Amino acid sequence: MSHNHEHHHHSPNNYGFAFGFGIILNTIFIVVEATYGIIGDSLALLADAGHNLSDVLGLIIAWVAVWLGRKKPTNKRTYGFKKSSILAALFNAIFLLVAIVYIVWEAVQRFASPTPVVGKAVIIVAVIGIVINTVTALLFMSGSKGDLNIRGAFLHMAADALVSLGVVIAGIIIIWTGWNWLDPLVSIIIAVVIFFGTWGLLKESLNLSLDAVPDNVDVKKIKAYLEGLPLVTNVHDLHVWGISTTEAALTVHLVHENKEESDQLLQKVVQELHDKYGIEHATIQIEHSSMDCVSCV
Numbered sequence: 001m002s003h004n005h006e007h008h009h010h011s012p013n014n015y016g017f018a019f020g021f022g023i024i025l026n027t028i029f030i031v032v033e034a035t036y037g038i039i040g041d042s043l044a045l046l047a048d049a050g051h052n053l054s055d056v057l058g059l060i061i062a063w064v065a066v067w068l069g070r071k072k073p074t075n076k077r078t079y080g081f082k083k084s085s086i087l088a089a090l091f092n093a094i095f096l097l098v099a100i101v102y103i104v105w106e107a108v109q110r111f112a113s114p115t116p117v118v119g120k121a122v123i124i125v126a127v128i129g130i131v132i133n134t135v136t137a138l139l140f141m142s143g144s145k146g147d148l149n150i151r152g153a154f155l156h157m158a159a160d161a162l163v164s165l166g167v168v169i170a171g172i173i174i175i176w177t178g179w180n181w182l183d184p185l186v187s188i189i190i191a192v193v194i195f196f197g198t199w200g201l202l203k204e205s206l207n208l209s210l211d212a213v214p215d216n217v218d219v220k221k222i223k224a225y226l227e228g229l230p231l232v233t234n235v236h237d238l239h240v241w242g243i244s245t246t247e248a249a250l251t252v253h254l255v256h257e258n259k260e261e262s263d264q265l266l267q268k269v270v271q272e273l274h275d276k277y278g279i280e281h282a283t284i285q286i287e288h289s290s291m292d293c294v295s296c297v
Helices: 016-039 043-069 084-112 120-141 148-177 182-209 219-227 259-277
Strands: 002-004 232-242 248-256 279-287
Touching: 016 043, 016 120, 016 148, 043 084, 043 120, 043 148, 084 148, 084 182, 120 148, 148 182, 219 232, 219 248, 219 259, 248 259, 259 279
Parallel strands: 248 279
Antiparallel strands: 002 279, 232 248
16 A cells, blocks of 8 residues: 655745735735725625625635645644635635625615715725735735645636726716716626636535545546556546645555565556546555455455
């Protein structure tokens, strides 16, 4: 039986600055936004400050998950806290869905009872929000494809930038035309765009939390590769799951005809599973034709 524990340095290791900078920058923006909201008696600004506070919370959760993922395994948690990154991605997806529901609810309320959009102060603050959220999102953009947790942080900031952009566009048009109905319409359009961006994050993080095969791993190809190995007559009990948002694990039983070549086979399979299929942790049990399998799947 062989275990592969070879690791690469994954993207979360390089995002400490991005998390810290994003949290500090957005916290300062929240204070400024809330201050202007109190001074100008603007409920819209205060509400948006509260929404941005939830985004900072999302960044903190994602960052804590990265920190927990680096902790060493223990006798109680033999994989450490690597799965915390999956939970963080799931929480962030849920936060985004709650934000979508809130945006749609507010839009429907404004359709039912149209109210004049607060003046230029809201537009100015929204422009600041675009800059801050876009800069923060760009810090996570490069890692958003390879790490679901980083993608959650990226989508949070990108969604906020999009909302702020919608406020600016709708606000300018409304000032010139008086079309107050445009504000809730733009909000609903933005909510739909955010939903489609969030759905993949929610689906994948939920699947990983239930030990599904990661989207970037093709089990059929892995099984075909294993079945094609010399002198391997059967492959069974093949299981693949994500132990974090960047690492996959595998266990499998291989029935092999030649006992003397088992060690060489194990070394070859472990290395190729890692290099070709991205399996960071492989546990392989070699069986022989004379052995009975009591749990073949």
